[in-house]
Amino acid sequence: MSIRMMSAVWEEADVSGATLLVLLALADYANDNGICWPGVHALAKKARVSERYVRELLGGLESNGHIVRELNTGPYGVNTYKVLVGGAKLAGCEPIPLGGYDN
16 A cells, blocks of 8 residues: 555546546556556456456556556566656656556
8 A cells, every 4th residue: 555656646646537537546556666567456346346347447447557468467467557647757767568467
């Protein structure tokens, strides 16, 4: 859990409603670099929406540049996400590549 990422979402993300809830859920799972790999079921439970709606919202967050999603790259083949609000996106830093799990 990264308080830094969650704070950045609250302060900087230009989304609302269920989209904000899913982004906050991702930030809650993320490390300080914004990297996480929660399942859709876990995100749906945290955001209190359906799994189908989470998939739709993740697509929107990705297309709007709030997250980067890599398919089947996490432990046990789950998707890996990088939250881009705060951290790399706002500070102008180079994004940290996905794929390293020894953070």
